[in-house]
């Protein structure tokens with residue numbers, strides 16, 4: 001409506017686009033030409049018949065990133081240098097020609113760098129016809145016998161085709177014959193030797209399925225697009241040698257079917273390959289001449305050779321082309337030799353040349369852009385505008401990409417290194433082009449006439465000729481027989497000879513006879529008409545039947561087509577499902593594998609869990625065993641300690657009894673003194689077992705027998721007056737083990753015997769350890785203890801760690817008394833409140849006077865005084881201090897004591913001590929003595945004899961060291 005409003009011819013609605021929405025990708029083929037010279041560097045390699053590889057030439061090997069470059073490109077087919085023109089034609093152009101004959105459009109173009117073989121591929125070289133002559137040859141081979149007479153089809157200047165009536169066609173033919181100098185029939189024509197060898201009839205191909213009931217005509221046009229101008233290469237312009245006119249450019253128009261065409265372009269009807277190629281050659285020549293005249297480079301122009309095939313059905317008689325424009329089908333094949341794909345830099349162009357090159361590039365660039373946009377629209381579903389109009393080439397081909405048809409491209413490659421970079425760009429574009437899809441053209445419906453009309457018509461004509469020849473051929477000047485027979489069936493004519501001017505018999509008789517004949521003729525005509533009408537009606541009836549049958553067939557064909565489509569769809573669906581099922585199978589496979597891995601994991605984890613459980617079980621049972629063992633040990637120890645306590649209580653009781661007895665004795669003596677003045681010194685009776693075991697009285701002045709220490713430690717000789725080791729009795733281990741001896745007796749035994757053990761230990765410490773093991777537990781488990789003296793003098797510098805305590809007890813010569821020990825008498829003051837600590841270190845003073853409270857009498861007899869004082873230390877242990885002093889006589893005759901020294905006995909908790917000390921003793925578990933046994937501090941302390949410098953007192957307190965016993 002809008003168009004009408006604009007005053008334009010209303011157009012036919014555009015043909016329904018693709019009733020089937022099948023599409024085919026642009027078929028891209030690659031052809032490599034041989035190198036110009038054998039020693040040239042080659043930068044391509046045909047990998048397979050679909051893949052080609054480009055190697056960067058030596059000079060270019062490292063690209064900007066410094067990496068080696070090899071690129072592969074895949075195409076529908078790759079043709080190596082050995083590919084023949086025929087092979088290429090079979091693969092590339094043949095299907096397009098077949099399509100053309102079946103009313104389908106096609107576009108074939110060659111693309112590549114200048115010199116890559118585009119023209120060689122499209123047109124061919126001498127002796128090697130290219131795709132163009134071969135296509136023409138195939139067309140004429142196929143439609144040869146079915147071509148319409150010249151001028152039956154006539155282009156209408158609007159890209160359409162009309163059918164002329166016989167007379168007009170005949171007149172046109174006569175006109176052409178009169179103008180043309182060329183001989184009438186092509187067979188008799190001489191072919192131009194310039195291109196004769198490019199047409200090779202022996203290679204002739206033929207398309208199948210040519211409709212015999214149609215008439216065909218081929219029209220060719222040849223244009224050149226240069227600098228974005230279109231020139232008609234077939235236009236006949238009167239040549240003016242004085243002022244040659246520059247060629248007029250043509251414009252593009254859109255026909256009523258929205259197809260683009262070059263308005264006013266010459267379309268030459270051709271009837272044979274030779275004629276067609278001759279026309280092409282003429283155009284080619286013109287192009288060459290124009291380019292030379294105008295100083296243009298032909299490689300910069302696009303040449304487009306269009307082959308149009310018009311076909312229309314024969315009429316019902318099969319005699320003439322049906323005079324119906326709507327029944328004319330026109331298909332076209334465009335053969336395009338594109339300009340060389342060069343960058344401006346390579347063309348070495350300047351000024352207007354540069355602009356030309358730019359334009360050439362521009363049109364190729366537009367082609368690339370169009371292809372890219374098309375591809376994007378198709379792949380991404382976008383609807384971007386494709387810039388076809390930006391250049392004439394793309395604008396002309398718009399319908400091929402927008403509408404339907406088959407598009408094929410041959411990419412030509414020159415393997416030489418110089419072209420490498422441009423070839424790379426060409427390849428990229430070509431590879432991308434393959435992703436563009438073009439709608440597949442549909443089959444045209446056939447017209448409603450009976451098939452085989454041409455054959456029938458031909459057969460009828462043949463038969464008629466034969467019969468005419470048989471019956472009434474003008475043999476010997478006679479009439480044809482059929483005419484004779486017909487004449488014989490009429491009433492014979494009377495003799496027509498007039499006897500005289502007054503003969504009025506002959507003429508009326510002749511008139512009568514002629515009238516008779518006329519009547520017969522009338523009758524015969526009537527008869528004939530009757531029969532003819534009858535025959536006509538029968539024929540019409542038959543025709544109607546045939547038409548209805550044809551319609552039925554057509555209908556059935558339509559249905560068949562639908563069914564075919566359905567089958568195709570279902571096939572596609574099946575394909576899709578098969579693909580899907582394959583994918584799913586693959587997925588299942590992967591999942592199966594994953595499951596297996598997980599199961600494996602699970603098994604190993606379970607295994608680990610089991611082993612851990614077993615270990616736990618084992619550890620638990622171990623723990624239980626340990627618990628029961630510890631419980632056993634605890635009850636054992638408890639029992640032992642209970643027994644020990646009982647024993648101690650008993651011993652204490654006995655001791656107390658002893659003390660009581662001693663006191664009683666004293667009391668009795670005192671009583672006796674009081675009552676009798678002087679009585680006999682009676683030996684008191686000790687109660688119970690102690691009776692036999694009175695410790696031997698020590699001599700006040702022990703004999704200076706040589707000590708075993710003398711040899712090794714001379715300083716020990718100073719101790720001899722007090723510690724007469726040789727006289728000391730070592731406690732009998734056997735006896736001690738009895739357990740029946742009282743603690744008191746033990747102590748008294750110890751007072752005399754312990755130094756012996758110490759001496760033994762000095763000779764063989766491990767021995768003494770062994771012996772010590774024989775001691776009652778109560779003793780051996782006694783806490784570790786040590787003596788310390790508090791003297792207001794500088795501290796002792798004896799290094800306990802360094803000294804061998806057994807061979808060199810740290811006794812200072814300072815403590816030696818100048819006089820003999822026997823010369824000193826001590827007052828041993830022990831307050832009654834003191835507790836007997838049952839310690840190993842005990843105050844042992846021979847000839848001392850023991851008192852509970854100091855008295856003058858005792859003091860007057862002695863010159864030394866010692867007080868055993870007990871107090872509670874800060875750690876809760878009882879601490880015993882020996883406070884020593886010297887006795888002076890006062891001027892008044894009394895006694896005074898001056899304290900000079902304090903010695904302290906400190907006890908330590910063995911548990912705490914043992915945790916601090918080194919556990920070296922445990923290394924000798926099998927009873928073997930080890931050096932380490934003597935290295936721990938406790939052991940050393942327990943055997944150390946410490947005396948501080950500055951003490952002027954007598955012997956200190958001896959530490960009766962026992963090595964500790966191992967824990968049970």
Ligand code: ADP
Pocket residue numbers: 032033034081112113114115116117118119120121125299340412
């Ligand atoms: P273009 O048209 O691409 O510029 P041409 O077709 O003119 O290139 O080829 C340049 C030259 O290379 C011509 O002489 C041609 O004969 C030769 N040539 C091209 N392709 C081949 C081929 N496949 N085999 C042999 N010669 C070839």
Ligand code: MG
Pocket residue numbers: 115118119120299337
């Ligand atoms: Mg060329």
